[in-house]
Amino acid sequence: MEGANPGFDTIRAAIGLAQRAPSVHNSQPWRWQWMNDELHLYADTARHLSATDPQQRAMVLSCGAVLHHMQVALYALGWSSAVERLPDPEVPEHLARLRLAPREPTAADIDMAAAMLNRRSDRRRFRWGEVPDFYLRAAAQFGTRFGATVSTVSRTDHPALSALIRRAARQHEEDVLYQIELAEWSGRRGARDGVPARNTAAVHADDALPGRAFMDPVLLDPTAAPDAATWLMISTTADDRSAQLRAGETLSALLLAATDLGLATCIQTEPLGLPELREEIRFEMCDGSYPQVMVRAGLTTHAAPLPETPRRRPEDVLAYALPQS
Template sequence: MSRTIVDTEVIKQAVAVASRAPSLHNSQPWTWVADGGELQLFADRSRVLRAADSAGREALVSCGAMLDHLRIAMAAAGWQSFVDRFPNPNDLSHLASVHFQRAGYVTDAMRARATAMLRRRTDRLPYRPPTDWDILRPVLRELVDSDVVHLHVIDEAGRRELARASRRTEALRRQDLEYQSELDWWTAPFELDEGIPRSALNSVPEADRVDVNRAFPIDGHHERRVATGPDQAAILVLSTPEDSREDALLAGEALSTVLLECTAVGLATCTVTHLTETEDGRAAITAALGTSRYPQALIRVGRAPALEQSPAPTPRRPVSDVLKFRR
């Protein structure tokens, strides 16, 4: 079947915007290859974190988020995407092939999500409860729930269990020198096009007020959001029936949908992965859910102070590093 050729500049712009997708420690473990009328997504194995993500599952979730971001960016540019996942059984790094057709129109929802890609930040500080949660929660479930991916909301009892598991996980990892070295590298206090700026991390008092969150190397900034008090975010979990590569990729696509929809309605979000990186943490999430499904991603959602300055965007690799053209 013939493929519609999309202008090179449209592809570059869409990949640039889609590169705002979240990834573990902002590692950006993806590469795009434009080949004729097709755009191919590959996992970049050189960017998979060995200590935090030894199985490469978090990288697949990250690539799924990138895939969904790309689809939305192209939709906002007037192109409909058709995705073939894992098209080459002989190349496990080839995650998806996408081809495009002109769309008849661009929906307001797609425009809003495309704009949200540029506004979304990972906010690790404490939140107030999300506004209009009884309205938004069923909307998110309608957008996400499928035969594969389900969205769950953790109740108070489950949250206490996750908080205990979070503390237990961090206590164990303090003794893991490879993990600590990796964490130090990805939060290095110098300018890069990857990793997490120190300004985006929590101080000790701030971290103490967020019960389910990763412990990062501590920055010396003053305590922020004192009036917010302890974190009151809603905690969401995306789960799948199996723990396959396809399940992880689809969970990443659903993660993108949740983050962008929440951002579009003015809520703050933070993807929390330290619990899904370990067997003990995933077991704790499964127990909190009361299900045998596999947890793939955990998300905090809430309100940041309206007049607070937005966090600076985390750096991203140049488009020339993540997009290649085959002639």
């Protein structure tokens, strides 16, 4: 143990692990500051995708995911973190302050850290076979500890959701700014951010619930059978930054729990980026709660494991401030 507070090397290692958090188009719209033995999380508004996420909701949700990933990373490295969310109302980009204390890692902490290393956004079709209800309940229960609700999208709601997903795709096909942004942030090769071409599969129009279309997909689907994913919805009773941040923490916890249980997952938010479609989902499928993000979960195919999605280096997102006297 390094003493009452971790050293800079530990913080850098924790950020290296937390960087594996999911974010909209892998934009990684966050930055960290280590100052006076406290770790501060800020939204990086320079990385806000205005056409994809006009209300900054997905940006804040992404920051919530990295906040939870950071807590998991710190646990595994021997530190607990008391989190103060939105500590400065005058600075809305300042999303969290973490005060650290020594803590002995548990076996569960190590398992969740391993899940961070193993999780991938799997955009391929999932094979047929019911995901055990116990797995879904366990993953959902783990996620809901962070303040949002996790529910399964009923099969009876699939036709309505399918129609909304397809409406969103059509609107985005005709949105020049969206297409420019999509071209900038997907089909990447050799970059440390954005959606790599090697991790992207083509959208299948015959799937009941198709995913988002990215540029230059090269990942091959191992099956011609329709996608058999179970869809999960994360929603909140409020829709302010606090709720969106907690929805991101819930998302991170859900994904890590599902990965630990051997499930494949992929995030879907496309119709939620269009306010009118999100409102339809809110009242048709969420009983008036605010839908924040959807997750496809399923059984993996026998295809080769997905390559790791690249991430920015810790020094790209971390600022160190000298202690104030």
